[in-house]
Amino acid sequence: MPSLNDYLVLSAILFAIGTAGVFVRRNLITILLSIEIMLNAVNLTFVAFGRALGSADGQIIVFFVMTVAAAEAAVGLAIVISLFRHKESLNPDTFTELKW
Amino acid sequence: MGLFYLFAAVSVLASLLVIAQRNPIYSVLLLIASFGALSGLYVLLDAPFVAVIQIIVYAGAIMVLFLFVVMLLNAPHEETEYDERVHPLLRPGPMRFGGLLAIALVLELVWALTKGGESGPFANGAVSSVATIGRLLFTEYAFAFEVTSVLILAAMVGAVVLARREEWR
Numbered sequence: 001m002p003s004l005n006d007y008l009v010l011s012a013i014l015f016a017i018g019t020a021g022v023f024v025r026r027n028l029i030t031i032l033l034s035i036e037i038m039l040n041a042v043n044l045t046f047v048a049f050g051r052a053l054g055s056a057d058g059q060i061i062v063f064f065v066m067t068v069a070a071a072e073a074a075v076g077l078a079i080v081i082s083l084f085r086h087k088e089s090l091n092p093d094t095f096t097e098l099k100w
Numbered sequence: 101m102g103l104f105y106l107f108a109a110v111s112v113l114a115s116l117l118v119i120a121q122r123n124p125i126y127s128v129l130l131l132i133a134s135f136g137a138l139s140g141l142y143v144l145l146d147a148p149f150v151a152v153i154q155i156i157v158y159a160g161a162i163m164v165l166f167l168f169v170v171m172l173l174n175a176p177h178e179e180t181e182y183d184e185r186v187h188p189l190l191r192p193g194p195m196r197f198g199g200l201l202a203i204a205l206v207l208e209l210v211w212a213l214t215k216g217g218e219s220g221p222f223a224n225g226a227v228s229s230v231a232t233i234g235r236l237l238f239t240e241y242a243f244a245f246e247v248t249s250v251l252i253l254a255a256m257v258g259a260v261v262l263a264r265r266e267e268w269r
Contacts, residue, residue, distance in 0.1 A: 001221035002104040005213055007145070010108045012209035014115055016202045021119040023198020029124045029170055033131055036162070037115050040138055043150075051145045054225040056233050059150050060241055063233075066157055067248045071255035073162050077169045078262035084173050 007048035014041035028080050028090045032073065039069050104144055110137035124170045128163055135159045146226035149233055 014037060021034025043062045050058020080090070087094050114134035121127045135158050142151035227233070237245050 002101060002144075003221055004219040005216070006104065006108075007141070008213050009210050010112070010141075012213065013112055013206055016206035016209070017112070017115045017119060019205055020199050020202030023202060025119065027124060029166065030119070030121075030127055033118055033124075033127055033166065036131065037118065037134070040135065040158075044138060044141060047142055047145050047147050047150055051147065051222055051226055052219070054223065054227065056227040056236055059147050059227070059233055060236055062150050063153065063237070064244060064248060066153060067252065070157065070162055071251050073165055074255045074259040075262065077165060078259040081169060081173065081263045090173065
């Protein structure tokens with residue numbers, strides 16, 4: 001049987017992959033996808049700890065995290081659409097109007 | 101044991117390929133594969149409710165939303181010549197630094213977790229019943245549950261306002 005540590009290590013690897021995606025990629029949609037990877041890594045941690053403690057709270061927090069992720073995806077993608085209409089680009093380096 | 105490593109390998113590989121793909125459509129589809137593997141891991145953790153909403157809500161709703169936007173915008177590639185020519189890890193400055201930072205993060209986390217002592221297999225007494233989770237959601241977490249509905253409403257209104265055309269301004 002895999003232990004709690006195995007799940008935590010897997011979750012750490014997934015979270016680092018998501019972090020690398022946010023830093024390395026220059027495409028707004030891929031950056032949002034990387035954020036989803038990070039959220040899922042945290043979800044896995046919650047469920048693994050809930051299982052280790054014999055508690056349902058981990059699964060309930062995952063339910064709320066998914067709701068927030070859905071709201072974040074909806075608003076984030078709407079912003080991406082609106083940005084794309086202005087500049088015809090998905091590269092975050094093109095949106096520099098607020099830069100002084 | 102074997103199933104855990106199978107699902108873990110699939111989810112890590114699919115997530116790595118999400119980052120490595122140039123075409124966002126492939127990224128979204130690979131992320132759905134990764135979520136499928138994670139759903140299998142939730143089943144191994146005796147959490148069938150989370151496994152099912154992972155598939156239905158995440159893979160079924162959120163990722164389809166992403167897929168819609170990718171196809172709507174019809175901009176499959178990262179724009180500039182520079183991005184096409186240079187591999188992300190070979191770029192100068194903050195981008196490569198970000199990659200190194202992520203590698204350092206995973207090394208640190210794995211080191212800390214393996215130093216923390218060995219944890220044995222899980223004890224008995226998993227809460228896997230959907231009835232228990234539902235009862236908790238509507239009693240102890242009732243306030244958070246109701247607040248979530250307001251959050252979803254706000255997100256819905258925000259998305260509609262942000263994504264509509266400019267004419268009315």
